Amino acid sequence: MARIIVVTSGKGGVGKTTSSAAIGTGLAQRGHSTVIIDFDVGLRNLDLIMGCERRVVYDFVNVINGEATLNQALIKDKRTEGLFILPASQTRDKDALTEEGVSKVLEELKGRFDYIVCDSPAGIEKGAQMALYFADEAIVVTNPEVSSVRDSDRILGILQSKSLRAREGQDPVKEHLLLTRYNPTRVSAGEMLSVADVEEILAIPLLGVIPESQDVLKASNQGEPVILNVDAQAGQAYSDAVDRLLGEDRAHRFLDEQKQGFLKRLLGGRG
Amino acid sequence: MSTPDFLLKGSTVTVVVLELHQYDSEAFPVQLAERVARAPGLFQGSPVVISLESLPADCGAVDLAAMLQHCRDQGLRPIAFRAVPDGLQEVAAHTGLAVLPPGGGRGRTIEAPPQEPAPDIEVRTEQQPVSAGRPTRTITRPVRSGQQIYAEGGDLIVLAPVSEGAEVLADGNIHIYGPLRGRALAGVHGDATARIFCQHMDAELISVAGHFLLSDALGDTVLRKPAQVALDGDVLSVSAL
Numbered sequence: 100m101a102r103i104i105v106v107t108s109g110k111g112g113v114g115k116t117t118s119s120a121a122i123g124t125g126l127a128q129r130g131h132s133t134v135i136i137d138f139d140v141g142l143r144n145l146d147l148i149m150g151c152e153r154r155v156v157y158d159f160v161n162v163i164n165g166e167a168t169l170n171q172a173l174i175k176d177k178r179t180e181g182l183f184i185l186p187a188s189q190t191r192d193k194d195a196l197t198e199e200g201v202s203k204v205l206e207e208l209k210g211r212f213d214y215i216v217c218d219s220p221a222g223i224e225k226g227a228q229m230a231l232y233f234a235d236e237a238i239v240v241t242n243p244e245v246s247s248v249r250d251s252d253r254i255l256g257i258l259q260s261k262s263l264r265a266r267e268g269q270d271p272v273k274e275h276l277l278l279t280r281y282n283p284t285r286v287s288a289g290e291m292l293s294v295a296d297v298e299e300i301l302a303i304p305l306l307g308v309i310p311e312s313q314d315v316l317k318a319s320n321q322g323e324p325v326i327l328n329v330d331a332q333a334g335q336a337y338s339d340a341v342d343r344l345l346g347e348d349r350a351h352r353f354l355d356e357q358k359q360g361f362l363k364r365l366l367g368g369r370g
Numbered sequence: 371m372s373t374p375d376f377l378l379k380g381s382t383v384t385v386v387v388l389e390l391h392q393y394d395s396e397a398f399p400v401q402l403a404e405r406v407a408r409a410p411g412l413f414q415g416s417p418v419v420i421s422l423e424s425l426p427a428d429c430g431a432v433d434l435a436a437m438l439q440h441c442r443d444q445g446l447r448p449i450a451f452r453a454v455p456d457g458l459q460e461v462a463a464h465t466g467l468a469v470l471p472p473g474g475g476r477g478r479t480i481e482a483p484p485q486e487p488a489p490d491i492e493v494r495t496e497q498q499p500v501s502a503g504r505p506t507r508t509i510t511r512p513v514r515s516g517q518q519i520y521a522e523g524g525d526l527i528v529l530a531p532v533s534e535g536a537e538v539l540a541d542g543n544i545h546i547y548g549p550l551r552g553r554a555l556a557g558v559h560g561d562a563t564a565r566i567f568c569q570h571m572d573a574e575l576i577s578v579a580g581h582f583l584l585s586d587a588l589g590d591t592v593l594r595k596p597a598q599v600a601l602d603g604d605v606l607s608v609s610a611l
Contacts, residue, residue: 223516249515252533256514271511300551302512302531 101209105234109250111221114279119218121326125341127182131213137187138230139220150322160188163200193226236273243292275306282311283356307340310353423453571597
């Protein structure tokens, strides 16, 4: 039976789409057939991050409205075997997402994939609620700053009260915390919340900590999920997070400030 | 969501019970007047339940309407009959007063000065339970920002954190075993004896029976420490536990 995983946050710009792309790719790399759905109707981004924007013909809304079949809309990833993308429509708005429509598409995808990753839009309105409604698990992407933590707390409340699992009284949605843009130097300087601070406020299990890095921005601009960059710390951190998602035990890395050599500091090298 | 105009609640009130041992239409008003005269303030306007439990079965017809009038003449306000014998059911129903089932026989006699002959009437106060117990609501999962939990008619126990931007309310007391970072409002229907207890006081707002304090008012002795909140007169006091 396919697992539906929503990647959500409440707040915008914290790294939901980057994380969806990385985690979806990681699951497929490990041999699980995976589809990533972009729920951000009207502001689609996933296709850019996945580098398949030129191959979008039909989209999620077309499938919901019966204007295209799932096969026509699904885009096969060229780099990773077993990975597909279902892009969002750029010309519609969130009202195009109906509960019946989304349910029908998800049912069909469940028969074909092991994992369905739903990339949620920001906010707590209809788009975000539809993205999390059918979820079995939720990855809550949070930056180490107070407003992001507050919004994550809010979205956790919505998961507990407005998801299908909550409505039908089933086992609650399994929650994971993914801390992104973590910068140990700024944590030491008191400019950022620490992992412990965020864990204490949100009180959910920590899936991973992704260090703040130029590699993430570079990967996004190149349309290549950062997890494919095995030399980058961010890529390795996402890899660890996927392993933990699959139930493996991995120690958290990149949490501490790195000592910079005198020369490196002098030459302005990155940490 | 619209607020309902009313709330149905169970509550326990203390009332005067007039226990009738026998009824003599001439002696009753005289004895009652004497009894009331001894403590006029005690009975003026006081609600009273007339108990027919001790009335002998063979007492015959009792003119309940006339008896009620005697009570009212003395300033009492009869509100109900208790344990009405079968023969008097119809008459009792006619008076328009409520009919209560027999009581449990508890209660104590109101102390009155020693008196010569045993009178026909004995006045007792007694707890009249209308509904038993207060429901307690127990929450085991974190109360998140934007969520609101209300324990209607009773206490609230939260075994998890209450986040900033979350709100917990109760008609009774509130106990929070995780950190309290949101708002907690106890006694929201005016119960001034309600209290808030928490293990980690870091609240945005605390309130008992409408009197509230904001986080700025929390001193170092209680901030992020186990504390309780209670109403002391008109002042909300927060003290370390």
